[in-house]
Amino acid sequence: MSAVIPVKVVLAVENREYIEPLLNYVHGSEYARRLRITAFSQPEAFRQYMMEMNGMKRPDVVVGEAAFLSLWTDRQAADIPCLVLYEGEEVGEYGQPLLKYQPLSELAGFILETARQWSCSRQSMNSRQAGIIIGMVAACGGLGKTTVALNMSKQLGNEGYSVFYLNLETVDSSSLFTGSGSSNGTKGEGLSRLLYDLKAVKGEGLPLSVASYCVHCPEIQANTFLLVDNRKELIDMTCDEAVELIQTIAKSGQYDVVIVDSASEIGGRAQAVLEASHKLIWLLSDDVMSMRKCGLWLDVLEVTQPEEFEAMLAKTSFVVNRYTGAMINSLPRDFMELNGALPYIPAWKQVLHHELLLSSPIYQREIRHLCRKLLNESITQPSASWPLRGQRG
Structure with a gap:
């Protein structure tokens, strides 16, 4: 014994x-x-x-x-x-x-x-060969997906995790936070080259070193790609291509966490994030239009993908951003529960220095709680829940 x-x-x-x-x-x-x-x-x-x-x-x-x-x-x-x-x-x-x-x-x-x-x-x-994929989702633009994603990246990086930040938005706003989008003086081979090489080796199973295509950004404590010059490459990207890209990064063995910032409109890249992610953060805003669009998008997904819909909900955390202390609007669907809240930071309305967007102690505290909850649930499914869970307007 x-x-x-x-x-x-x-x-x-x-x-x-x-x-x-x-x-x-x-x-x-x-x-x-x-x-x-x-x-x-x-x-x-x-x-x-x-x-x-x-x-x-x-x-x-x-x-x-x-x-x-x-x-x-x-x-x-x-x-x-x-x-x-x-x-x-x-x-x-x-x-x-x-x-x-x-x-x-x-x-x-x-x-x-x-x-x-x-x-x-x-x-x-420590033993995971593939990184955890956390996808950022929102029913409309302007809800703060990039703000949340980059603050999560910085927090996880500071805690010792190896992080990759992947932005699949048609218009990438992450450079507002990071300045140039690259801070280590190296260019990397870039996303365009990786997409080309993935097509070239398709079916051959050849391993790709993702690190050679990217740059390290110390502001967010993560590796990422430089901004894509030709936006048409992103616009034309199919769901399967986006899934392959996400999984290639996650399965490279080089990253503990892959954070994917998806496009706000329903399309191939957004669908890929829904499919490939182990955990989804669905951002909400406490306003009528945001709630309505969220409900409509959920309706579309439930009708068009009934078999996958329940699986998607099981890995989704609904999080309200710019929370002011009390919810005014009701959640658009009865099955929805709030799993977290990220505070409204008035100082961000007019920002002269981009580093302020990544250095709010109050925001970082709540981001830390969210990160730990997501990572623990992805591995061990703990029973703890957020204080806001189940709160309705």
Whole structure:
């Protein structure tokens, strides 16, 4: 019989009367061999421990109140799952919310499962031969697909993932964020050349090094293609060609995540993103026209692709962009649920310096939550949901 390796938990709660019953339960239950809990009731002691943790002291999961977790300044860089205890208040910025008062068996079980899921997700990501494909979708232009995609790219790149950003829009606006679209001084062979070479080797199974066709853009911490000079190449691209392009990048083994910015109009490239992506972010705006167009596009997809429609919905996260704190309009279809919200940033109305579009702390915080949710769901299907889930106008 193999030995059970216990999960190391740091618990940080001010009330000792909360800590003691939990410790007593764990010691006398089935979790005695599976959980090792180090508890703190003094914020300064917790902060000092987290600053000095290494080796055997490094926990597998941290559970605590927001007042404690706010003192752990390196929690984002530590790559340790963090559960923040709450009683109804908004605490999402400190980690995954966990109801403070619930049956001890459920509390201990959730802590154990969180550590297991996190470990599995990191192992799966490290061993993954093909990158996760995240597609950006919107029923009309101007909803911020590129803003979201490039902020996601920067966030994932900063967290150590290898990212490729692919823009399939007819008019590529990403250069507004990155300046020249290339910042490393190398030109790369370009998307046009890759498309040509894909046709040349079709059916021969010859591997292509995607990195040789692209450039690295440090502003978004990702590789990408230079802007295409001949837009007709994109306009004429078929769905099959776009799918092949996306999958070639993802299966190259060079990237953990491929973020695809699709065209807003229904067509071959947009269809390819719907088909090829492992996860879809469908952006919404809280206005009547955006909601109506979204509903109409969903109607078209349901009628024209009834068999694929349910599969598409299963991998779709509906996210409202430029969220101001409350939804005014109802979602256009009964089956839709909001899975996330990205805040409205007034300063972006007039931007003189493009780097400001990639440096809002508030926006980056919500992008970080969205990224972690998408990556975890793509690998382990965790049970956590967004605070906005199910909210209606």
